[in-house]
Amino acid sequence: MTNLAIAANGLRKSYGDKVVLDGIDLAVTEGTIFALLGPNGAGKTTTVQILSTLIAPDGGTVTVAGHDLAARPDDVRGAIGVTGQYSAVDKLLTGEENLLLMADLKHLSRAEGRRKAAELLERFDLVEAAGKPASTYSGGMQRRLDLAMTLVGDPRLIFLDEPTTGLDPRSRREMWRIVRELVAGGVTIFLTTQYLEEADQLADRIVLLDHGRLIAEGTAEELKRRIPGGHIELTFTDPHLLDEAKSLLPAAVADPEALTLQVPSDGGVKSIRELLARLDQNDIDIDSMSVHTPDLDDVFLTLTEANR
Amino acid sequence: MTTLALATRDSSTMVRRQLKRLIRYPAMTVQLIITPVIILLLFVFVLGGALGAGIGGGRAGYVNYIVPGILLMTAATAATGTAVMVATDMTEGIIARFRTMRISRASVLTGHVAGSVIQQLLSMAALVLIALAIGFRPNANPIEWLAAIGLLTLFALAISWLSVALGLKSPTPEAAGNAPMPLLLLPFLGSGFVPTDSMPTVLRWFAEYQPFTPIMETIRGLLLGTPIGNSAVIAIAWCAGIALVSYLWAKSIFNKA
Incomplete structure (x- = not known):
């Protein structure tokens, strides 16, 4: 049996009368890229927020990285990395300080933290900007720094919530390259996107979410074959x-x-x-x-x- | 590591984060101290002659009289900056990042509070220096100074937790900037600028029982030798109470959000 990085059954979430997630099931295999595709308001971000322990679901059972989400949220947190839709960097700190902050919060030793920060700055092409405040970074640079911060603790499962929304085509391709590298290293990626091309380019498996329900699931090719028009x-x-x-x-x-x-x-x-x-x-x-x-x-x- | 050791380690990381931000942007600290300095100068040089005559002691006596009130106002202004910083943090997604990490949750707030206390103490120290330059003449001995600093630190702690809670509660950083405004008025509606017995009955009743008055009376007593009476106990109780309630409030908002 293949190992599942995420297994969710009957996930539900409502805000008042508004049903955001209407009983969805997810199975994400370790070491793959899983794309949750859907229009704005479909429930993609809510799904990520639940799976990454930010909000509690109203119903359903979830196992993330082998830990029960409801019972052991801290163990889940220890295993995951999240890069959200809005850049989660401290804009008042420099790029390097942001990475060192993450290293401290991941409880790395000082030397280990410095080594990791230097390595990530190099890898994400941020060496020159390392000493500048993140507020001076371009959108693409902030997103790279954001992802670099997520990688400080070497998470095995990474959530990328619309990682390329608002990026120019070059930065988008750069982001795709990085995502592919990560998966090659054995990491599992849970990606949400509203760009079909992105899901097509990256994902091993795609689920289509609309109005809080899964309406289709499969590889990009399988999905394409499901409808006439060819x-x-x-x-x-x-x-x-x-x-x-x-x-x-x-x-x-x-x-x-x-x-x-x-x-x-x-x-x-x-x-x-x-x-x-x-x-x-x-x-x-x-x-x-x-x-x-x-x-x-x-x-x-x-x-x-x-x-x- | 034990939970407590982890919490301590994460909190100190967060405090370092705040201190870096303060050092990187001294303009904000300077900006926050300008308002109380202007009020100090206005009241001493424009109104001080008349008001000083009213309380007996002239302009020179009036400088001494208003420094405790202005000190609390300085702390409250600095706290406005804290509320804005917390609200900004909340909008910027970095808090969401912290929440998805295996760290002590309270450490995020502790960092803000510690940074805020340090900023308030620095602002108050700067204000005391300016006040000394324009004629503030305290007669406190070192023990009394230490006691005054201790009470002001406790006050700063209470106001910091309060402004962290207000910052968390505010929908936008702009709203957060306005939320602590009433705190700036409390020195006026107490014994900060004129003695409370010169006020009409209803206002006097409020002025005598609101938290800032016993704190100002205690500071005045410690620095200038006026009678303190039971003000010190009431002042400490208010500070501890505000700190505790605000801490619980902030924690519950933060855990809910």
Whole structure:
């Protein structure tokens, strides 16, 4: 059996009449990136706040890093690191002082703390800015410092709540690189994001959260296959063949200029095989073929729309 | 490590954090002391002649009379800064980070309180120096000075916990800046600037029973030799009471949030 970094059953949370989480189940395998994807207000941050001991759930059982969340919150705290949506750095202190503060709070020895701080400043490209107050940092630098602070105690499970919201594309890619490095080192990442591309790029497993309920779960590919909208694009060498194929497949859309034909399809192996067999039987040669599965945007919009 | 050892270690880390912030931004300490200094100068040089004549002793006597009240006002102003700092902390996400770490929860607040007490004592020391320069002439012996410093430290502790609670309770740093304002008025509505027996009945009743008056009377007695009576006991009781209630209040807000 694989070890679970997080196992949650029937997680509930309401604020007054407003139900934020309506009984969700989560299973996050150790050493993977798990993405919780959803629109604003779906309950992503609330989920992170519960799993990271910030707020108590109204119902449900949760085990985080092998510890029961309700019974042993301090053991959970000892095992996790959290980088929230809003930068959790002390803006009045310098980057280095922020890291040393974390080292002190993680009860590292002075020498160990200095070594760790120096290593993280180097790794997150903050050496030059180390002596400057964090208030002078750019958004991307603050986010890097924030994550560096989270890493001081070498947590095995890291929560990243919308880690790239508000970052420019370069900083976002930089953040992705760092996340991949962390997972390569065996860390488990619980990521929330409203960017589909981010989940697509990073996550081993994605769950879609909308209105406090999980509406879909799977790998990015599995999710994409769940909805229609994909097609197979056939390219021909000769307009004649294109016309023949078009008459054979009335639902397809032809582009005579590019000599291509778009055939609606779910992109599955079976339907591709059938299509090719049919073309073969009619002696229609194709030059090339490509399969277009819907991207996560399509999935996201279709599934959250259906949930309204 | 035992829980107590951990709490002590985390608290001292948090105190160091606050001290670094104070050292890095002396402008804030300076800004917070400007208000009481201006009040001191206004009351001594603009109003001091007339008010001093009223209480007997002229302008020179009036400097001596108002220093205890201004000292409490100085502490309260510095505490305003604490409330703002706590509220800012709460909005900035660093508190959320602390809460998700295995550290003593109270240490976050202890850090603020210790930083605040130190800031208030520094501000009061600066005010005493300015007062000495414009004619404040205390006649206290070293023991009386120590007693006065002790009471003022206890007062600073009480006000610090109170402003930490107010800072936690405030929705924004701006609101936190206003929350401790009534504290700045208490020296006026007590024996800080004029004797309470010169006030109309209702106000006098309030002035005599509010917490600042016995504290000011005790400080005045220690530094200038006026009679103290039972003021000292009442003053200590008020400070201890405010500190305890505010501590419990702050802790409960912090644990709930």
